[in-house]
Amino acid sequence: MLPAKARTAAPLSFPTVFPSAAVARPAGGRLYVLQGLYQACVxxxxxxxxKVFGLDHIWQLWLGAAVLALALWPAVRWFAALKARRRDWRWLKYF
Structure with missing residues (x-):
């Protein structure tokens, strides 16, 4: 069993836990998609x-990640098909 201090809720911290989520990272370095999700939760x-929005249990974080993955699945499949179809666009391989 974890001590009482270790069981406290962790803040919703996708930007620090998953820095590779650069799907929406423009030159300014802001993660607009993740910030939008945070603002929607708030x-x-x-x-x-x-002063922050947090989750009480880790399963809530995993459930949110699963829902987000399922919601993005059609867009990912479409983009994979686009990459397979358009091999002449050389810049597309970097995404």
Whole structure:
């Protein structure tokens, strides 16, 4: 069993845990998609951990990741088909 201090809720911290989520990282270095998700959670449920939005259990984080993966699946399949179809666009291989 974890000590009481270790069981405290961790803040929703996708930008620090998953820095490779550069799907929306323009030259300014901001993760706009993840920031938008965070703002949507704050708007829907409020700041539930003092000055930040956080999750009580790790399963909530995994559930959110699974829902996000399922929601993005059609776009990923379309993009994979586009890459397979358009081999003449050399720049496309970098995505």
């Amino acid at each position: 708007h829907r449920w409020g700041l539930n951990k003092g």
